[in-house]
Amino acid sequence: MDNKALESTIEAVLFAAGEPVPAGRIASVAGVVEDEVFAAAKSLADYYSYSQRGICLVRTDDKLQLCSAPEYAGEVIHVLEKRRPPKLSQTSLEVLAICAYFQPVTRAYVEQVRGVDSSYTMGVLLERGLIESCGRLDVPGRPTIYKTTDLFLRSMGITNLSELPKLPDMTSQDSISKLNGIIEAIKAEENGQLAIGDSED
Amino acid sequence: MDNKALESTIEAVLFAAGEPVPAGRIASVAGVVEDEVFAAAKSLADYYSYSQRGICLVRTDDKLQLCSAPEYAGEVIHVLEKRRPPKLSQTSLEVLAICAYFQPVTRAYVEQVRGVDSSYTMGVLLERGLIESCGRLDVPGRPTIYKTTDLFLRSMGITNLSELPKLPDMTSQDSISKLNGIIEAIKAEENGQLAIGDSED
């Protein structure tokens, strides 16, 4: 199968699927290796974007998906009377970011970081398909743990989580120095106790 | 809106719809007359077909729809088919082996060798393209005779029937042990463990 035919095959399969398709499945049917599928998909995606076509090709992890191009979102919404994707509130963004950067997370963890109840917002994000449950934590109570979805990657315009913007290190100098102080105190105390213990023997 | 932008808008809208969309709806949102939409759709359809793309644009009455191109229907089905067709069962393998080694054969012959009714399995092998009919036997009842196909050769990884491992004379008393001997020899050869001493036996 030449490159052109492979690109068209990918296009046909992704169009028909609608949803994300693992590149490996296309590779095995086309009789090529997965990397060739990724290369052809990249070339197809570049072509769509360079030629300002109405569709775009999105890669999330090892899956490929066709979507309508964001440039024409307005027309798509008008013609198809679609609901405009709701904007994320600051609260939703914060919860989503905690899930994204510290995943997998429990609801309790999110609440611990934010300091307020976040169950409603977690529910909203679940409903919108931006996060999903991915098992339970093996501790008492067996709380559900959550991770972000393929839709989250697509919505952020990234291929995988490593492409998320780097989280700034906000570790306050305060906590480091506080900790160092404690360590010193413990060391001193330990030595003191050992000394006392020794003398008692 | 220029022609290029109109085409991309049509593409985006039809893509997201996934079903036929009245051209008039696109025209009113794009702010052009319906005929311009039809003209742009025609040009888009011609481009898809000329460039052998994986998608095609279909017009039915006053509606437009994007579909995956029929040329790639085979690949689309193979990739998206959830349920993979089953591998050959032991029964099917037996019938296939008899057809392969004693071809051309009649159904009656296969049944005589196996000792059980085999019409269903013969049907399965026919449907899956591993055997085919190749005429009728000139005896009363004129039963259909069958032989293996090119697909059979490909499935076995051989180019012609003479590459099948030789079958010993099956009418002699010790034919089964001879047959098992051959199977063992092939197995050993595949494992690269054929000892020199064995060849003297």
Place this chain on the structure above:
Amino acid sequence: MDNPTFHLEGIVKTRDEMQDFSGPLSLILMLLSKNKIEIRDLKISEILDQYLAYIEQMQEMDLDVASEFVQMASHLLYIKTRTLLVGDEVEELDELMTSLEQLKCHDAYSSIKAITPELLTAYSRGSMTFSKPPEPLNPIIDKSYRYSHEPRELLLALSSVFSRSGGVQEPTKLVPMPKRIIYGVREKCLQLVELLRSCEGRTLKELYLMSKSRSEVVATFISVLELCSSGSIAITESGGELSVSLVNDGDIRLSDMITE
């Protein structure tokens, strides 16, 4: 003390469970196992020194460890100190732990809040892509076989057939086995129609004489019968000879229907 025992009830139940840990707790265990002593006898300053050395190494490797450092150290202190303290002191320790946890969460939250504007920008574009519903799959599914086998599997299958039937009889004694592929009636019909179309008015005898073998004669005989009964050819007698001619210029639609 070759086999260290870990007194970490509530944290580690079995040794198998340890495999699942990564990060701070696994580090504690690693350090504990290095010391090969019980935590009760652990000299915390030694552990801390080791840990700080580890942190330094991680920082040299440019790994992001700052927040992990806080978590790790608090766990260490907690485990060790609980074994040393009593009464009010335990409470104090718990307060200390809580305050450290809070600090850690506060730091994480600050980072999160700092990154949200960037995420919002990415989202406002990325969320404007629409997916489409899947196309219905064409119901005509190609059922042709798509797996590969070893020829040896055929021999194995034969072996199981023959072992089951308790030996091998000469099958040809009961059912005649074709020696070679013989002429299909359908092919022969088409061949005859082609022949008659190119040259009208053959005699039946000529058609039989053209056959090269007994089986081909039989096929010709059956084909002529088939074609007659379907009305595609007609046989007329003239001067003791039977002539064969096409009806309707060899409309072979009927003979097309002669299938197996």
